[in-house]
Amino acid sequence: MLGNKSINKDNHLEIAGCDVVSLAQTMGTPLYVYDEALLRSNMQEYEKSFRENxxxxxxxxxxxxxxxxxxxxxxxxxxxxxxxxxxxxxxxxxxxxxxxxxxxxxxxxxxxxxxxxxxxxxxxxxxxxxxxxxxxxxxxxxxxxxxxxxxxxxxxxxxxxxxxxxxxxxxxxxxxxxxxxxxxxxxxxxxxxxxxxxxxxxxxxxxxxxxxxxxxxxxxxxxxxxxxxxxxxxxxxxxxxxxxxxxxxxxxxxxxxxxxxxxxxxxxxxxxxxxxxxxxxxxxxxxxxxxxxxxNTAGSTIYRVGSVKEIPGIKKYVAVDGGMTDNPRPVLYGAKYQAHIGNRVAGEREKVSVVGKCCESGDVLIEEIELPSPSPGDVLVVEATGAYNYSMASNYNLIPRPGVVFIREGEPELVVRPENWYDLVRRDITPLE
Ligand SMILES: Cc1ncc(COP(=O)(O)O)c(C=O)c1O
Structure with a gap:
């Protein structure tokens, strides 16, 4: 795992001491989550190194x-x-x-x-x-x-x-x-x-x-x-x-x-x-x-698994409620990510493909990964999404962009609210009758 993450007694993933299952429940998904202490310590490490050199x-x-x-x-x-x-x-x-x-x-x-x-x-x-x-x-x-x-x-x-x-x-x-x-x-x-x-x-x-x-x-x-x-x-x-x-x-x-x-x-x-x-x-x-x-390492994205489609002998697709709209890097650069099932971190694994909900076959977040039997309703956490995700997100397919939470001393704080459907139409100029 990258950054300050752990597995708790319920076999749930915690980011900086926050259970991702309750984060998904209370804040909704998809959601960008940042560990503020890690972000600050990355800055302080730069500062210290310069002071010494x-x-x-x-x-x-x-x-x-x-x-x-x-x-x-x-x-x-x-x-x-x-x-x-x-x-x-x-x-x-x-x-x-x-x-x-x-x-x-x-x-x-x-x-x-x-x-x-x-x-x-x-x-x-x-x-x-x-x-x-x-x-x-x-x-x-x-x-x-x-x-x-x-x-x-x-x-x-x-x-x-x-x-x-x-x-x-x-x-x-x-x-x-x-x-x-x-x-x-x-x-x-x-x-x-x-x-x-x-x-x-x-x-x-x-x-x-x-x-x-x-x-x-x-x-x-x-x-x-x-x-x-x-x-x-x-x-x-x-x-x-x-x-x-x-x-x-x-x-x-x-x-x-x-x-x-x-x-x-x-x-x-x-x-x-x-x-x-x-x-x-x-x-x-x-x-x-x-x-x-x-x-980058301070940020993760939390999704909810929706449909799961198995093509026998070929592939199992696990679709989440976001995708290339909140993380275009796999499509743009062929970027590789790793993920966990937040509500069942340890368990028997199978090979799957994690995909988004956009109308593009290229909307693939992770081409191949072993995860413990992902099923509808699971919470899926993609690690290391702190850079060039939120800032590169789009509204393709008119999908609202996720909100941002900072975890401060174990407590989540919403710092950017998620977009809603009204945000998607509010710039439209109503045609005159
Ligand atoms: C002028 C300039 N400075 C700094 C950066 C930040 O680079 P990085 O995020 O790789 O540290 C960029 C990124 O493209 C840049 O164009």
Whole structure:
């Protein structure tokens, strides 16, 4: 099992001391459930590792992995920054009273509305992704912002992290960021502007990365760029943001595959210190932006089993009351998950396929898994769904999206209510008679 889970005397699964059977009964299904203590301890582990290894750093949580107002409060309490990638994420954070001066604003195609909102309201670091955006910023900054806009420039370091192609972002062929050869003039333009302030550089090479080398390679490329830039133009970048991307296990089998956050922080810190020492470059403030590795293991999804269909000699399909609408990752990336029958964890097992309720044959959550005779009415718990599930959920087939519960000191607290059918029609404009 992953995270803080156990089996109680009734043979029920407990998440952080909460019986999933009573959770399903009281809160309904499907339901995203987060162990708040585990989520916080994942953040604190990053913090501790940096304190031990690097003199000045900022940790920014990547909101795209999972964001809601209650999580914003936790990020604020843990004193992290927040990485947002859209006007919507920015709006959520600011309505949850997250300090805008600790927001990093990303995006490869920031719309007029998004740029102007952020310029007006304020931002910690604005990540310029491309030339078109820079020119718009040069035009708009003085009209919309009453401060010098603090900038990072996103570069593509040309590093292949060997992860799924849909979550690879740092290779030369990427829609994100400036090519190294093209960044120089853009950065110079920003340095010369009275309305902008260049603080540093950013890269993000991809997600669910299972080895350290690509991160070290990316740090090396970025630092070399900084050193070359200083040599040519005499300008010193004070900050370096290496993005997120550390992978995490989704199944027990994968437990030993991924480096710990501690090892990852230690290695990148050492790399940066070593290179800066050799090249006599002032140590930049280091930022990282983990998302998945903060929230994934802390989250699970609870479903109710509905129909069960056996095709003799071929397969047994176990259908749950959710599916690709609350977890599109198996369909998108062929992602693998593990699950338990929450009301009968131990028992004689049989091979089944766990599927959703959408009108797509591809709506398969787990292609093959051994579970103790799943039957209608059982509670099925899929582990490690904390990242890129809630945030990627859809209303396909007009299925309402599940609510979110945080377990705090053994007690469940609803932090996002489930959608209802009215939520699905409330934006429709009634046709005139
Ligand atoms: C710019 C940026 N930072 C951080 C992240 C978070 O990555 P992860 O969830 O893999 O840590 C992403 C994810 O795509 C990203 O695009």
């Amino acid at each position: 690097y003199p000045h750093f900022s940790l920014a949580y990547a909101g795209k992995a999972f964001l809601c107002s209650a999580l914003c409060s936790i990020i604020k309490e843990e004193d992290w920054w927040l990485d947002v990638v859209s006007g919507g994420e920015y709006y959520l954070a600011s309505t949850a009273n997250f300090p805008v001066e600790k927001i990093i604003f990303h995006g490869n195609n920031k719309t007029n509305e998004e740029r102007r909102l952020v310029l007006r309201e304020g931002v910690g670091r604005w990540v310029v992704d491309n030339e078109v955006e820079l020119n718009l910023l040069l035009e708009e900054a003085s009209s919309y912002a009453s401060y010098k806009v603090p900038l990072f420039f996103r570069l593509t370091p040309g590093v292949d992290p060997h992860t799924h192609q849909y979550i690879t972002t740092g290779k030369i062929d990427s829609k994100f960021g400036f090519l190294l050869g093209e960044a120089e003039n853009a950065i110079l333009k920003a340095i010369q502007s009275e309305d902008l302030e260049v603080w540093g550089l950013h890269c993000h090479i991809g997600s669910q990365i299972d080895h350290i080398e690509p991160f070290l390679k990316a740090a090396e490329v970025m630092l070399q760029f900084m050193v070359d830039f200083r040599k040519k133009h005499g300008f010193v970048f004070r900050e370096l943001d290496l993005g997120g991307g550390l992978g995490v296990p989704y199944t027990d089998e994968e437990k030993s595959r991924f480096p710990s956050s501690h090892f990852y922080v230690k290695e990148i810190s050492e790399k940066v210190k070593e290179m800066c020492g050799e090249l006599s470059y002032p140590l930049p403030r280091l930022y990282i932006e983990p998302g998945r590795s903060v929230v």
